[in-house]
Amino acid sequence: MTGGEYGDGTRSVHAGLPAPEPGQPFLPGPVFAAPYHLDPVTGPARDGYGRPDNPTRRLLEAAIGELEGGEARAFASGQAAITAVLMAVLRPGDTVVLPSDGYYTVRSFAASTLDQLGVRVSYVPTAGPHPSFDGVRLVLLETPANPGLDVCDVAALSVAAHAAGALVAVDNTTATPLGQRPLDLGADFSVASGTKALTGHSDLLLGYAATRDAGLLERVTTWRTQTGGVPGAFDAWLAHRSMATLxxxxxxxxxxxxxxxxxxxxxxxxxxxxxxxxxxxxxxxxxxxxxxxxxxxxxxxxxxxxxxxxxxxxxxxxxxxxxxxxxxxxxxxxxxxxxxxxxxxxxxxxxxxxxxxxxxxxxxxxxxxx
Ligand SMILES: Cc1ncc(COP(=O)(O)O)c(C=O)c1O
The missing domain is CATH 3.90.1150.10 (Aspartate Aminotransferase, domain 1)
Incomplete structure (x- = not known):
């Protein structure tokens, strides 16, 4: 529904909405469920338990995915989404490049956890210069960076990172998917806090990771299912409703x-x-x-x-x-x-x-x- 032929206002209003059905609301209300009824004969269905999946969350993910141009997974916060990407990709002995001037809790996480797990962390200012990415597994960019608002060239850095065999994730929090589309610019992940402008009413915490790579999607989905950092149905619904005015x-x-x-x-x-x-x-x-x-x-x-x-x-x-x-x-x-x-x-x-x-x-x- 919300492909490239429509403008940003139309895409915001229609993103993730189900096909019109007489008697049904435009955006269905939140589905509150931990377990769902199971068919006693056929057993587990898509909606069997609320941690792996929830219909309200699926609609929100469809909306974010349409705007980012990929498949999205929603998380309980931006920090849950960013750490999911880091932990789904990085293994002991890997090197990750992080912005030295980006959101500070990512640096705290690197110091408290990645370091202990044997992941080498290298810090580069968003404005550069960026060193060679040889031997790097993942480059996290944050552009514009919070709080200094420096910007980096995602397309050029993605080419350089890919040439060295590294993956690229872009923190798209400040820009939002209407401000920039990291996946179009060549990044492997767009990851963000939806707590900020994406939902914009200062009343919920949300995060997401979006990608076009089925293997990477599978890894962050598995990480989320096994660690459980999912948004509740009401927050997911409120976020989707708020995105209509993005x-x-x-x-x-x-x-x-x-x-x-x-x-x-x-x-x-x-x-x-x-x-x-x-x-x-x-x-x-x-x-x-x-x-x-x-x-x-x-x-x-x-x-x-x-x-x-x-x-x-x-x-x-x-x-x-x-x-x-x-x-x-x-x-x-x-x-x-x-x-x-x-x-x-x-x-x-x-x-x-x-x-x-x-x-x-x-x-x-x-x-x-x-
Ligand atoms: C750029 C950026 N990324 C990630 C986060 C973390 O988001 P959350 O607070 O939703 O966990 C923030 C929070 O301020 C942020 O500014």
Whole structure:
């Protein structure tokens, strides 16, 4: 239903919906079941138990798979999905390349678990330079990287990794499948947190891994079945319902980010404004070529933790919160979580408020916090 002939709005609204059936809802409600009735004669069916499979989750996976252009498996969180890909692929003695500036819990997992299992971990900044991938089993890219928003060239790095015999996974959390399609760019996996802009209402945790390779799909599916990190039926349903507005939400978030980034860049009292859509941003050229739209995230250094506090207290529209991609504009001072960013560095996640209101509020709050 939602192939290449339709625009993003149509694809978002129709992704994963079953064929119309009179008397049935557009999106069937959540199926709450741990065990299902079994046929006493024929025994196990597709829906026999809720950990391996659930009809609500299948519809969500169909929707994500349509947008990513592959087959998807949903997980209880982005972290469950990323660790599933790592653990399904990597074996003792393997080398994995991880972004040094990506989501920090992936690095924590590498230090606490991959290291102990005898997997060699090498860290490379998203902006590069990327070393030779000889001897590497898996390259995980995160682009745009959270929180610094550097972008890397997925197509070129996939060619280099494949030539060396390595697999490529791209964390597509910040971009979402409407912002970029890693599988089209040559990656073996698109893996993401659906907690953020994909579902966008700040009310659930979700992750997924998508691939076009049947063998890799089988490995992450087996990992998920055996370790059990599945989303519940209600969260899966809520996620699918929320994805219908993905195109609308991203459009406003991106427009708001453009306006906020320009307003910040015009000020002399803030530093290092990053938004990959700004023509003088270091990531602009690759982002313009690779991405279908630029996400609603802007990063900036306000100079000190005290100024961030004063800014957040003065703002009426910017909530202090971690996570990102939601309807409400929020800002997160990353150093408070142990991220190696300057004390005054914040990641602003632009919501869907009116652009003029948001820019006026942020400008007034910065003036007040001068
Ligand atoms: C880029 C990125 N990947 C993965 C994750 C992990 O997602 P979750 O919190 O859904 O486990 C996050 C969370 O912030 C993230 O920003």
């Amino acid at each position: 195109d609308l939400r991203l459009a406003r978030q991106s427009a708001n980010a453009a306006a906020v980034a320009m307003a910040l860049a015009a000020r002399s009292d803030v530093e290092h404004v990053r938004w990959p859509g700004l023509p003088d941003d270091p990531s602009y050229v690759v982002a313009e070529r690779q991405m279908r739209r630029i996400p609603g995230l802007v990063s900036v250094d306000l100079g000190s933790a005290e100024r961030v506090t004063a800014f957040l207290r003065a703002s009426k529209l910017v909530f202090a919160a971690t996570s990102f991609g939601g309807l409400h504009t929020s800002a997160d001072r990353r150093a408070q979580w142990g991220d190696s960013t300057p004390e005054g560095f914040i990641r602003i996640s632009c919501g869907v408020e009116d652009t003029a209101d948001l820019v006026a509020d942020i400008t007034a709050a910065l003036d007040a916090a001068a």
